[in-house]
Amino acid sequence: MAIRRCLITGTHGCGKSTLSHRICSELKRKGYNAIVISETARESPFPINKGQTVESTLYIALKQAVKELEAIAHGYTYLVLDRGVLDSFFYSEATRQHPITDLEKHLLSALTTWTQDYDEIILLTGEGKETLEADGVRDTDRQFAQNVEDLLKKFFLEKFGDRVCMLSYPEMLACNIHINEDGKIVLKDA
Numbered sequence: 001m002a003i004r005r006c007l008i009t010g011t012h013g014c015g016k017s018t019l020s021h022r023i024c025s026e027l028k029r030k031g032y033n034a035i036v037i038s039e040t041a042r043e044s045p046f047p048i049n050k051g052q053t054v055e056s057t058l059y060i061a062l063k064q065a066v067k068e069l070e071a072i073a074h075g076y077t078y079l080v081l082d083r084g085v086l087d088s089f090f091y092s093e094a095t096r097q098h099p100i101t102d103l104e105k106h107l108l109s110a111l112t113t114w115t116q117d118y119d120e121i122i123l124l125t126g127e128g129k130e131t132l133e134a135d136g137v138r139d140t141d142r143q144f145a146q147n148v149e150d151l152l153k154k155f156f157l158e159k160f161g162d163r164v165c166m167l168s169y170p171e172m173l174a175c176n177i178h179i180n181e182d183g184k185i186v187l188k189d190a
Contacts, residue, residue, distance in 0.1 A: 010124035
């Protein structure tokens with residue numbers, strides 16, 4: 001069986017983890033050997049959020065790719081990605097204090113190509129969510145989260161526009177999840 005990957009992207013606090021686990025549960029119910037690949041920013045030994053550095057971006061992006069590969073090596077056939085390999089670049093862009101390095105440019109190009117192989121891309125927005133909960137890691141500055149979201153939307157719609165399913169926070173909470181016979185995820189209004 002071919003490996004399928006569903007990317008769930010968006011700024012922090014917009015419901016990515018909630019939707020990832022809902023989708024994975026439905027996939028398992030349908031008999032798929034599915035797993036949620038959680039974001040790696042919390043594991044970073046380098047600064048994240050507004051303090052993100054070039055090293056942070058590289059660590060998070062590459063660690064995310066490694067987690068995908070490890071899941072495939074362990075036999076999972078459906079990966080639900082709670083963030084993708086590109087997400088860390090947009091956190092860096094939201095607070096960039098230095099010119100983008102050649103290494104970052106090349107990695108961005110390679111990881112854009114990597115992302116082209118994702119079967120589905122779901123972009124969640126923070127629209128309709130009033131606050132960002134403090135959890136000791138997540139930045140609660142709404143403007144920072146909006147800056148990241150704007151960058152993600154611009155990039156994903158430019159690069160993958162026809163493949164992007166965009167949902168607001170309330171839409172995500174209310175949607176019904178269906179899995180077609182070919183494994184495609186369909187999110188329908190409740």
